[in-house]
Amino acid sequence: MTDQSPSRRPAGRFLRMEHVIAEVGLSKATINRLHRRGDFPPKVQITSRSTGWWETDIAAWKADRRDAPRTG
Template identity: 35%
Template sequence: MGLRQIDIPAKERFMRLPEVMARTGLIKQTIYMRMAEATFPQSIKIGKTTVAWRESEIDAWIIDTIAESERRREQNRKQERKIERQRERERARQGETECAA
């Protein structure tokens, strides 16, 4: 079986599990669970019993995870502001009701 030639970015390299764990802060079980859920980059078999991950895919996952966290944080802030405005309107209505009584 011959080797196929494909375009690989000059910087591309493989990361083994300990490095993936250190880079992401995830434990082994979480990495494999998320791989099964297709929410984490898939490993690549590089030997009979050896797997690794593409560094570029791990980096992209980290960037996407940060962006998603920031998006959720902003959504939560908007929701909190909306709730606060509703509370202020309710307090204002209660004040009007008390004054009218």
């Protein structure tokens, strides 16, 4: 998914779950399901009790979804 090596650390800000929900238009359950399947950007541990996502990773995921071929 996303290379988190020191040579490729995303820049920008962290988004918490409520902001990710608003940004992608999916429910918390759907985001968690996609994350478990490896179909969503990885969470980043911000503090011992807090996780979030890099804003750039969410934007890239959205762009990939927009550019994906439609089926159906």
